[in-house]
Amino acid sequence: MTAREAVITGIGVVAPGATGRDAFWELLAAGNTATRRISLFDARAFRSQVAAECDFEPLAAGLTPQEARRMDRAAQFAVVSAREALADSGAVLADVAPERIGVSIGSAVGCTMGLEEEYVVLSNRGRDWVVDHTYGVPHLYGYMVPSTMAVEVARTVGAQGPVALISTGCTSGLDSVSHAARLIEEGAIDVAVAGATDAPISPITVACFDAIKATTARNDDPEHASRPFDNDRDGFVLGEGSAVFVLEELAAARARGARIYAHISGAASRSNAYHMTGLKPDGREMAEAIRVAMDRARLGPDRIGYINAHGSGTRQNDRHETAAFKRSLGSRAYDVPVSSIKSMVGHSLGSIGSIEIAACALALEHQVVPPTANLENPDPECDLDYVPKTARDHTFDTVLSVGSGFGGFQTAMILSREAGDAR
Template sequence: MSRTAVITGIGVVAPGGVGRENFWALLTEGRTATRSISLFDATGFRSRIAAECDFDPAEHGLSPQEVRRMDRAAQFAVVGTREAVLDSGIALDRVPPHRIGVSIGSAVGCTMALEREYVVLSDGGQRWNLDHGYAVPHLYGHMVPSTLAVEVAWQVAAEGPVALVSDGCTSGIDAVGHGAQLIADGAADVVLAGATDAPLSPITSACFDAIRATSPRNHDAEHASRPFDAERDGFVLGEGAAVLVLEERGAARARGARVYGELLGFASRSNAFHMTGLKPDGREMAEAITAALARARRNPDDVGYVNAHGSGTKQNDRHETAAFKRSLGDHAYRVPVSSIKSMVGHSLGAIGAIEVAACALALDRETVPPTANLRTRDPECDLDYVPLTAREHRADTVLSVASGFGGFQSAMVLGRGDAA
């Protein structure tokens, strides 16, 4: 008997407001959460803007001990997990612990805690030989990315498969895909799947400054993230997390759970071409889309909405537009496409899971989020990118894609939760 994973709970920590409903309100109102960086002194950096989360860990139930132990990314994941479990209504104490799994994605792990500790131990970078005696007791945990998945597992007492997926900017969608596969394979009955990243630190900004990937539109932070716009000049860094409760479809319906959507197909490819470069024909992403649709048993014409990677770099938006045309054919010109990075920035490994959460909400609430800041048409990006304003639109099948440094290309197909 086939087993299909469905989404029964959604938890989100995102720029513009913590929580699923705040997140959805931001998207459907077309508001942007990008602003000047406040988490550190960005003076001297080429790009001094980001999409930050207004996040108070104590306000969201984290104890002083938890705050000290956890990096900001782990805090996001734990708060998202708690919201997702509550939203699902599932009684996890009635699920055998060995049947509960965790799949969490992250591109840069505990970056903020690591950089903070390095600054302390090196006396502000003045010492090559570090005195470990000044380190916090949890430094080793900050160095091991799997700590993020462990924190989520502790929250739900998971004793089944627990994994940390780190594939750069496709980590989030890949982690959800892995979680869905655990359900399909019968390795788990419930999986907490999602991703988290809190990369807003000097080292991250310096790295992206060096390759000129981020927008230098510091004087106009609100409008700096403008995917598919002719005047786009790079992406805007962000942070956040999304965690989903995945269950086997039959079991979820048997307990009367609300189903946001079904995870019907997932595929990934690599271009084996360049660490940061993309071929303009979009072949690898197109192949991932075609494979995901085949696994979902859907035709290109069935796709009712496309959640684009839409980072706002020149090469990504051209590459992605070509991939949609290559994989969807003429239907690419008829289907609405949008990028929520225009509003919440690019949170690296976390954004793929945040985008899957947006897709599930778009299915459930029959509304397509807009691409904010898209005002000047680019002749090379000539699809329906839903500019500026959200659109009421019922879709039975949604496609979400992600692209990452290293040549990673991933695609996921979701179906309506009330589908037969």
Template sequence: MARRAVITGIGVLAPGGIGTKAFWNLLSEGRTATRGITRFDPSPFRCKVAAEADFDPELHGLTPQEIRRMDRATQFAVVAVREAVADSGLETGALDPHRVGVGIGSALGATTSLEREYRVLSDAGRRELPDHAYALRHLHDYLTPSTIAAEVAWAAGAEGPAAVVSTGCTAGLDAVGHAVDLIREDAADVMITGATDTPISPITMAGFDAIRATTPRHDDAAHASRPFDASRNGFVLGEGAAVFVVEELQAALRRGAHIYAELAGYASRCSAFHMTGLRPDGRELARAVTEALDEARIPPGAVDYVNAHGSGTQQNDRHETAALKAALGHHAYRTPVSSIKSMVGHSLGGSGSVELAASALAMRHHVVPPTANLHTPDPECDLDYVPLTAREHRTDAVLTVGSGFGGFQSAIVLARPDRSLR
């Protein structure tokens, strides 16, 4: 019998509230967590807004030594891991640790700490050669993204396969897809997987300012992120982490675990086209969607909801709309589609897993979260984007997609393990 992978635990740390419950409350109520940047002085930048998480690491169980050792992105991941494991009810101490693996996605790794330490070592840029005498002993950990996977493995007692997947803004989907493959090929029985990114820092803002990818709408921060709206003019940077306990289906059933969804299909493609540009027809994303649905053995007409990448840039939203039409055919017009980036911003590599968590929770509650701030749809974005208000809607099969710089396009299909396709 083919091995199947299911989600049995979810942990989320995102803007607007810490924990899965606070995250879902924000989404289902259609509230936004975007605001003026408080983590540093944003006045020199074109974009002055972001979706920040109000996170106190000590309040959420990290020791002073862990706080010193871990970058903010790693702290997010570890706190989310602890929630996910508790949510799953899994007794990790009773498992063979060599059968428990880790797969974590991140686009930028420890950017927050690297920038902070460079400022110290260079005396705020006044020294041409940084003075290594001021370096923390953990500086190498910040430089090496694999540290995130190591910390997650230690937190979960996992001694199986461990890796960081860094494919830009699709990393949160690709890491989970990699974890599913390990379970299917019998390399692990349990995977602790997801993604984390905390990119709200001066160097990241400067980079996106330079290519005008982020919105300059700083006079109305709560309504700055406007996916699919005719007035959209760039995305709002965010931060966040989502981690899942993913188990082999039969093992989860034997222990009576609550199952959120089966990870039924995954595919990823690269456009090999442009570092930041997208083909208007969305053919690579459409191909990823089609192959993910084929792997899940779910026809396009059975998709009940699409959790969109929906970054809020002119080209992404049109590209994604075209891809969904190509992959789902006429059913695309009947399928609710929404972007939660309108509420929690774009956490880069973390976004795929944060959105996968939203998709699993939508299935649990049979509620589709809205696209906030969508008042005047772009005529070229003519699908049902669930504007402003959440919608009750039966969801047995959900598609979530991601699109990243470099041309990466990924898709995951969630389904109920006992689904009957209508």
């Protein structure tokens, strides 16, 4: 039996500073930052008052008033991204049996904004301990059940196959795409609409990260606040957004002459079984995920041409993954360009893994490594080639993208292109 392989044939993005795939790539290639002072609510009482917000208006993005009313902001992002991905792929899903179409959407915090807004109303701004549910919107139940976001995407594309909401913290966006690829590889489906979404820029989320001092307090200079691998970093910048892909079985995609952005060649996940938020400095768990992903892709360290780092901009994470790259790739780690797009679009929790997959696929297409913006004073313990400030032309066929999440989650994914793939 011929092995099946999943490939990306369509990309849709809603990101800070850029709605749409092309605008997103232009922002990254230019090294522009989309971080700014929070405007979605009054953040003056908080320690961290900066974020990477999406300039998104649902009706202008093509949603109907009914859809905008029904869906939380995160679900809106996902549906708009899915529509762009489907249009980009050129796939005619009417020609595919609906039970052969699956959906896999990742999210770390679900319908945070809808839930918080409704709690404020129902509780009289927190005054009432016993809330009156009759003041809630008719779709409040949907906000309570994050899988409704995947259902909205399934409804949009007419999928009647497996539909899943993957929630593994900040690796959700990698794990959701990996799950969809596995369904294609095992023959359960032929087409998947997969990705991730999160819209966490709300008082409750900002307060939670304030409490553990994980986010930056560089409020006077928000454009330069996200500083992965920089010795002057002081925490990550919260973000929001979505990226969704059309995945197809390779032979079928080739048969219809589809444009193939990237092959999902291998993926693996591990857990550190150590601490809810802490990381061991040796990076062993991430290194193991990288090793297994390379094994599944049947590639050695010498084939890795670019590393898209988790690069959150916390000292703990930056040193942890630097150690993981050295542990898994050996001396090759010093020769591979590495960058973090979180320096430009912030850390959107569960959705960032998919946004980074989009960046990797587009980097492969354009043969350009996006930069690590704001990297001016490198941490001496982060001594790899963390491409600073300016994008770099680079010839490469394989990308390693990694993610690290609260709960101890570590995920690695290998994206590659074949010689002769249409570009």
